[in-house]
Amino acid sequence: MGEEKVAVRPLRLAVIGDPIAHSLSPELHAAAYRALGIDGVSYERIHVPRGEFEQFxxxxxxxxxxxxxTMPHKIHAHELALAHGPxxxxxxxNTLIPLGEGRHRQYAAFNTDVAGITGALASARISGIESATLLGSGATALSLATALCEAGCTNFTLLARSREKLAPLESLLIRRGARVNVGDWDxxxxxxxxxxxxxxxxxxxxEVVAERVLRHMHDVARVPSAFFDALYFPHPTPLERIHAALVSTLDGTCEPAFATGAHMLAHQAARQVELMCGVDQAPAEAMYEEVFGSAR
Structure with a gap:
């Protein structure tokens, strides 16, 4: 019996960013179309250099x-939209969906990174976390902080190279009622x-964080029960190297869980497929396995 096809009108979709050649979004979306039996949808990479979003x-x-x-256009995409999702x-x-037809379309904007992080945590069976050390201060850090708050975290230690760039993250967390401390980047x-x-x-x-932590393992007071890394290359990532080094000190006790950037990417792409193609549920784990399974 042949696979049942999902009726979707012909669509031209794309991922934009600078750089863009490394993006695995086309492979992830194509994996979803195959799993769902969707025909007639194209999905391409388009390089939009920094400063050229308005022209695009x-x-x-x-x-x-x-x-x-993708970066560096996520703020511009939000500002362009007439309507916004959660x-x-x-x-x-990180997602724009047109409202209506023609050259003067308006757009709805969505952030599927939060859903991607939530999905990655679930894939790694990470739950019951109350405190987090959050590394970074950019757009992904904002989505990560939101997902962790929604997972139950109420205490945050923030680390970033620039103390000033942490201000939006601190404000977000304080508005959500979290307790916030800024750690020592060095x-x-x-x-x-x-x-x-x-x-x-x-x-x-x-790499800077990994080099320092791996040289000063004796100063790590407690092995965390879980890790999350938005990076998915190289393999292992710097945080995965830290995880492995800390695991080696545990003498066979329970290994900390690790949620990967690859799972985040698959789950956020799955949510995009749902929004773009109008399907109820895209197969995030099947997308992950097809694109990343043999490499990890």
């Missing part, structure tokens, strides 16, 4: 039926004392 929105966006948005207070969006090992260590750092910053 004018010249190219009207020809697209939905767009995934978590609009973050001021960032001595990150002293802040590895929470239920979960969660990183939204880019690779360069993550």
């Amino acid at each position: 929105a004018r010249d190219v966006l009207p020809s697209l039926d939905g767009v995934s948005v 978590h609009a207070e973050l001021g960032i969006a 001595r990150p090992e002293l802040s590895f004392h929470s239920d979960i260590v969660a990183s939204a750092l880019a690779l360069e910053g993550a």
Whole structure:
């Protein structure tokens, strides 16, 4: 018996960003279309250099039926939209869905990164966390803080290279009623004392933290019960190296859980497929397995 097809009108979709060649969104979306039996949908990479979002929105966006948005355009995508989905207070969006037809379309903006992080935590069976050490200060850190608050975290220690850039993150957490402390970026090992260590750092910053923590393992007071890393390359990521080193000190006791950026990417892409194609549930775990399963 042949696979049942899902009726979806022909759609032209894309992911934009700068850089964009590394994006795995096309592979993840294609995996979802195959699993769901969706035909007639194209999904491409479009390089939109920093500073050229307005030109893209004018010249190219009207020809697209939905767009995934990566850095550095998430704030611009939020600002462009007429309507917003959940978590609009973050001021960032990674998904644009057109409202109506024609060259003068309006758009609805969504943040599916929060759903992606929540899905990654669930995939790693991470729950019951009350305290978090959060590394990073950018757009992903805002989504990560929101997902952790929604998972029950009420105490946060923040670490970032620039103390000033933490201001939006601190404000967000305080508005949500969380207790916030700022740790010492130059001595990150002293802040590895929470239920979960969660990183939204880019690779360069993550390498700095890993180099310091791995040299000062004796100053880590407590092995966290869980880790989350928004990075999914290289493998292992710097935080995965820290995780492995800490596990080696446990003498066979319970290994801390690790939620990966690959799972986050699959779950946020699944939510995008639901929004763009109008399906009830996209197969996040099947998407993960097809794109990342053999590599991890």
